[in-house]
Amino acid sequence: MEPYISVKNVSHKYPNGVTAIKDINLDIHEGEVVAILGSNGSGKTTLVKHFNGLLKPTKGEITVGTMNTKKERISKLSSRVGYVFQNPNHQTFLPSVKQELAYGCKNLKMTEEDIETRVQKAIDLFRLEDRLDDNPFDLNSSQRKEVAMASIMAVSPKVIVLDEPTTGQDHKGCKRVLELVRMFQREGHIVVLITHDMHLIGELNCRTVVMNQSEKIADDHASVVFSDKGIMEEAGLQPPQITQFANQITNLDEMKTYLTVESIIEWMKANKEEDVKVGTGS
Amino acid sequence: MAAKAIEVNNLTFSYPDTDEPVLKDINFSINHGEILGIIGPTGAGKSTLAMCVNGLVPQVINGEMEGTVKVNGSEVSESSVAKMSEDVGFVFQEPENQLSQMTIEEEVAFGMGNLGVPRDDMRVRITDALEQVGLTGFEKRSPLALSGGQQQRLAIAAVLAMRPSIMIMDEPTSMLDPKGKNEVYDVLKNLKDYGMTGIIIDHEVERIAAYCDKVLVLYEGEVQMFAPSEEVFTNIKKMHELTLNAPQVTEFLSSYNQAFGKDVKLSTTLEEAVDNFESVCK
Ligand SMILES: Nc1ncnc2c1ncn2[C@@H]1O[C@H](COP(=O)(O)OP(=O)(O)OP(=O)(O)O)[C@@H](O)[C@H]1O
Ligand SMILES: Nc1ncnc2c1ncn2[C@@H]1O[C@H](COP(=O)(O)OP(=O)(O)O)[C@@H](O)[C@H]1O
Numbered sequence: 001m002e003p004y005i006s007v008k009n010v011s012h013k014y015p016n017g018v019t020a021i022k023d024i025n026l027d028i029h030e031g032e033v034v035a036i037l038g039s040n041g042s043g044k045t046t047l048v049k050h051f052n053g054l055l056k057p058t059k060g061e062i063t064v065g066t067m068n069t070k071k072e073r074i075s076k077l078s079s080r081v082g083y084v085f086q087n088p089n090h091q092t093f094l095p096s097v098k099q100e101l102a103y104g105c106k107n108l109k110m111t112e113e114d115i116e117t118r119v120q121k122a123i124d125l126f127r128l129e130d131r132l133d134d135n136p137f138d139l140n141s142s143q144r145k146e147v148a149m150a151s152i153m154a155v156s157p158k159v160i161v162l163d164e165p166t167t168g169q170d171h172k173g174c175k176r177v178l179e180l181v182r183m184f185q186r187e188g189h190i191v192v193l194i195t196h197d198m199h200l201i202g203e204l205n206c207r208t209v210v211m212n213q214s215e216k217i218a219d220d221h222a223s224v225v226f227s228d229k230g231i232m233e234e235a236g237l238q239p240p241q242i243t244q245f246a247n248q249i250t251n252l253d254e255m256k257t258y259l260t261v262e263s264i265i266e267w268m269k270a271n272k273e274e275d276v277k278v279g280t281g282s
Numbered sequence: 283m284a285a286k287a288i289e290v291n292n293l294t295f296s297y298p299d300t301d302e303p304v305l306k307d308i309n310f311s312i313n314h315g316e317i318l319g320i321i322g323p324t325g326a327g328k329s330t331l332a333m334c335v336n337g338l339v340p341q342v343i344n345g346e347m348e349g350t351v352k353v354n355g356s357e358v359s360e361s362s363v364a365k366m367s368e369d370v371g372f373v374f375q376e377p378e379n380q381l382s383q384m385t386i387e388e389e390v391a392f393g394m395g396n397l398g399v400p401r402d403d404m405r406v407r408i409t410d411a412l413e414q415v416g417l418t419g420f421e422k423r424s425p426l427a428l429s430g431g432q433q434q435r436l437a438i439a440a441v442l443a444m445r446p447s448i449m450i451m452d453e454p455t456s457m458l459d460p461k462g463k464n465e466v467y468d469v470l471k472n473l474k475d476y477g478m479t480g481i482i483i484d485h486e487v488e489r490i491a492a493y494c495d496k497v498l499v500l501y502e503g504e505v506q507m508f509a510p511s512e513e514v515f516t517n518i519k520k521m522h523e524l525t526l527n528a529p530q531v532t533e534f535l536s537s538y539n540q541a542f543g544k545d546v547k548l549s550t551t552l553e554e555a556v557d558n559f560e561s562v563c564k
């Protein structure tokens with residue numbers, strides 16, 4: 001199958017001379033959820049800003065659908081790729097939450113009726129009823145981020161790019177983001193997600209790309225990446241605490257990487273292994 | 283008896299445009315050399331409480347305040363915010379709002395300049411602070427040409443360089459990679475070894491449990507718990523009632539006990555959890 005997003009030998013050099021990504025190759029197919037991990041400054045945000053044309057490669061090429069991002073206008077690309085900024089201050093907002101939620105749909109010339117339904121769905125999911133008349137700039141950054149996610153949800157573009165969606169979110173907010181990603185996936189979207197939140201990756205257990213010093217150094221299933229000590233160390237990553245815990249216990253299935261609390265409990269129930277021994281190694 | 287580092291008595295605070303107070307009869311104190319973690323859902327009042335400790339609320343951000351806040355024995359309301367900043371360093375929740383200068387070294391120098399630190403000393407402190415946050419080599423770059431996490435690191439460096447005796451950090455690690463998060467907590471621990479005091483607000487409870495002496499749980503403006511970390515996080519029922527989560531290992535041990543009718547002692551750090559589990563389940 002043809003990939004929907006295809007990144008070919010892409011590098012990007014900012015005007016100040018910093019090369020932020022180097023020779024990246026990456027194919028993303030229909031229906032995939034892809035997480036991008038890596039240390040601060042490794043090039044994650046720079047990479048995804050290429051998907052909707054906010055940045056153009058200084059070397060190499062990117063195709064999204066059938067469009068070459070170098071040749072398309074941002075407005076055309078953004079009907080296919082929605083991007084929620086890492087820093088919601090960098091996103092321009094309209095004067096009220098209500099207007100903001102409808103903005104993307106209006107731009108795409110949807111019917112009033114269609115817009116109404118889509119916006120209502122976003123309002124319900126993010127529980128924004130009471131905030132519709134608020135000015136987004138009076139909200140704190142995690143709330144602004146929710147508004148940004150809600151407005152992209154209303155547009156419902158093929159590709160949804162979330163740059164650190166759980167930053168500043170409390171436990172409930174993090175669970176909501178997780179549900180949202182799962183919902184996008186069920187509805188057939190491609191989701192690209194940048195995060196430092198290892199719990200989130202543990203829960204999603206999705207394809208995981210690791211960036212390090214401007215280069216892609218891994219691209220595999222989260223459970224494989226999290227058990228690769230070399231990669232984890234090189235990229236300054238740490239698996240979720242529960243994975244570290246599971247690694248120190250024998251009698252669990254040694255071939256398995258446990259990424260969530262529930263997965264261990266379930267395994268124990270299935271295998272009647274409640275009296276588990278603790279390993280001497282690792 | 284020596285004065286407490288921070289002492290808050292019967293603190294109630296309302297913003298001008300709200301009917302209900304956002305902080306309600308808050309009481310707590312911490313000693314010199316202690317690290318306090320503040321947790322709670324978004325909107326609970328954590329940032330507001332932190333800003334009461336350095337006098338920003340209500341001196342700069344207005345509202346109606348009752349009760350007293352004392353730092354090193356003196357009432358905060360009786361000294362100016364500028365005077366307070368000699369003792370109390372504050373890292374804001376949104377790093378970008380804290381950044382104002384053309385280059386990274388000027389950014390770090392800025393706060394020190396206000397304190398009247400001599401030139402030569404400044405040089406040393408800049409080098410030192412940038413090293414602590416992993417930004418050595420970035421001195422001449424513009425703060426705007428940094429990644430989100432690098433900006434957050436810079437905001438921390440600027441406060442570290444002022445060498446305050448009390449450090450308040452409002453969600454300072456939200457955009458940091460796992461290694462960076464550890465480094466911030468290590469910085470706090472180092473300060474503690476010098477008898478300095480710290481307050482850190484964070485949603486990621488694993489590190490709070492591992493590093494903080496005490497934890498204060500704020501919920502809808504009220505203190506729901508204020509106790510040693512261990513005591514707070516092993517009260518899982520209460521944590522869940524407050525929509526919060528405990529560290530993953532604590533959640534696991536609790537689920538395990540429940541699922542298999544066991545009584546493994548709950549612990550809140552990785553090492554202890556492994557030990558406890560081992561001692562019971564062999
Ligand atoms: N506008 C800019 N101009 C110049 N250099 C930049 C700019 N934005 C980022 N950089 C640099 O490019 C590199 C990659 O930055 P990027 O924002 O892509 O990192 P990131 O992986 O998203 O990091 P974080 O986890 O901190 O968000 C870094 O060295 C950064 O300092
Ligand atoms: N400057 C302000 N003016 C009016 N209300 C505010 C202001 N800052 C915060 N609030 C409100 O006070 C409450 C507590 O906010 P905050 O202290 O930021 O909580 P937290 O840091 O726990 O998320 C929230 O309801 C918030 O909307």
Ligand SMILES: [Mg+2]
Pocket residue numbers: 044045046086163429430431
């Ligand atoms: Mg980024």
Ligand SMILES: [Mg+2]
Pocket residue numbers: 328329330375452
């Ligand atoms: Mg806050």
